[in-house]
Amino acid sequence: xxxxxxxxxxxxxxxxxxxxxxxxxxxxxxxxxxxxxxxxxxxxxxxxxxxxxxxxxxxxxxxxxxxxxxxxxxxxxxxxxxxxxxxxxxxxxxxxxxxxxxxxxxxxxxxxxxxxxxxxxxxxxxxxxxxxxxxxxxxxxxxxxxxxxxxxxxxxxxxxxxxxxxxxxxxxxxxxxxxxxxxxxxxxxxxxxxxxxxxxxxxxxxxxxxxxxxxxxxxxxxxxxxxxxxxxxxxxxxxxxxxxxxxxxxxxxxxxxxxxxxxxxxxxxxxxxxxxxxxxxxxxxx
Numbered sequence: 581x582x583x584x585x586x587x588x589x590x591x592x593x594x595x596x597x598x599x600x601x602x603x604x605x606x607x608x609x610x611x612x613x614x615x616x617x618x619x620x621x622x623x624x625x626x627x628x629x630x631x632x633x634x635x636x637x638x639x640x641x642x643x644x645x646x647x648x649x650x651x652x653x654x655x656x657x658x659x660x661x662x663x664x665x666x667x668x669x670x671x672x673x674x675x676x677x678x679x680x681x682x683x684x685x686x687x688x689x690x691x692x693x694x695x696x697x698x699x700x701x702x703x704x705x706x707x708x709x710x711x712x713x714x715x716x717x718x719x720x721x722x723x724x725x726x727x728x729x730x731x732x733x734x735x736x737x738x739x740x741x742x743x744x745x746x747x748x749x750x751x752x753x754x755x756x757x758x759x760x761x762x763x764x765x766x767x768x769x770x771x772x773x774x775x776x777x778x779x780x781x782x783x784x785x786x787x788x789x790x791x792x793x794x795x796x797x798x799x800x801x802x803x804x805x806x807x808x809x810x811x812x813x814x815x816x817x818x819x820x821x822x823x824x825x826x827x828x829x830x831x832x833x834x835x836x837x838x839x840x841x842x843x844x845x846x847x848x849x850x851x852x853x854x855x856x857x858x859x860x861x862x863x864x865x866x
Contacts, residue, residue: 612665612704613856617656620666620853620860625650625712628866630719637756637842643719645845647866651853652710660709668713669700670851670864674723674790678847679716696849713853715864721791721845724838725753727760728786728795730819733768740781740825742770747782747824748800750834753792754811758839760789765803781825788818791843797822798834808832 614620625648632643653664670680673696677686681701705711728751735747748765770780784797794813800806808830812822849864 612663614653614661614664614858615655616857618661618856618858619654620855620858621652621654622649622713622851622853622860622862624648624866633719637720639720639722639842641718641720644716645719645847645866646714646716647847647864649713649715649862650710651705651713651860653705653855653858654709660705662705662707662709664705664855665702666705666711666713666853666855667700667702668851668853669698670715670849671696671698672847672849672864674721674846674848676718676722676845679714680851681713681715715847715866717847718845720756721843722841723791723843725755725760725789725791725840725843727751727763727838728753728789728792728820729763731763731766731786732784733766734783735768735770736781736783737770737772737777738779738781739823741778742780742782742824742826743778744770744772744775744780745801746770748803748806749782749784749809749824750798750806751784751786752796752798752834753789753840754794754796755791755840755843756793757842759796759835760840761836761838762798762806762834765798765800765806767803778826781823783821783823785819785821788815788820790846790848793843795820795822797824799824799829806834808834 628645628647630645634641653661672687680699683699683701685697685699687697733749746769748767750762750765753760768782796811797809798806799809853860
């Protein structure tokens with residue numbers, strides 16, 4: 581009797597062992613990519629992480645910034661899946677030595693940020709069905725700024741203390757290294773209600789320059805007599821706007837050469853995350 585029970589027990593244990601081994605083999609041979617009708621979602625995870633910040637940057641400053649993206653792969657029922665290959669392809673328009681999930685490359689450097697670079701990497705979701713994909717770049721960009729473009733000037737008979745007449749303006753951009761050259765000035769005419777009234781103003785605008793830490797506005801009665809008017813710190817918005825209400829001018833003329841070339845880096849691009857037929861496109865801007 582005891583022998584019979586032992587045989588049954590051994591048989592059951594053998595069957596259980598066989599099922600476990602079979603399950604392990606099936607798991608090991610499972611697909612590396614997401615099955616049909618699966619979904620991928622990508623979202624920025626937190627804010628950029630800045631390492632080794634310095635108050636007075638140099639070209640060799642080791643400061644970097646990293647933006648993490650949480651990537652989740654779910655099956656057709658909506659459940660997260662682990663150990664799934666996700667392939668990433670990203671294209672960047674600027675930035676130096678970008679680390680795209682382990683793939684490293686540098687976009688062509690240019691005063692006008694032309695050119696692009698494409699990088700690709702593959703990573704697996706972890707046991708919780710998601711992965712954190714990291715994009716790292718230098719915090720400081722070693723690229724000359726371009727002079728502010730699309731500069732406009734519109735005169736008004738109210739809003740300031742400017743007298744009747746024509747006013748000429750040009751705007752430069754500044755970074756940690758220096759200042760851009762000046763472009764050809766734009767002009768505006770102030771026509772007050774009466775010739776003796778001095779209540780005019782001029783509204784200026786220009787497109788924001790990536791990496792600029794400030795702008796300097798120059799004004800003159802002619803295109804050849806431009807002098808510094810005001811420096812706008814920590815600019816925001818695009819376009820950037822400023823109204824000349826009659827501020828006094830300084831003695832500094834606009835620079836003829838571009839001495840900029842060390843600014844806060846701005847990583848711009850687009851990327852795709854794919855696994856099987858699942859696809860998600862996301863923007864990179866940090």
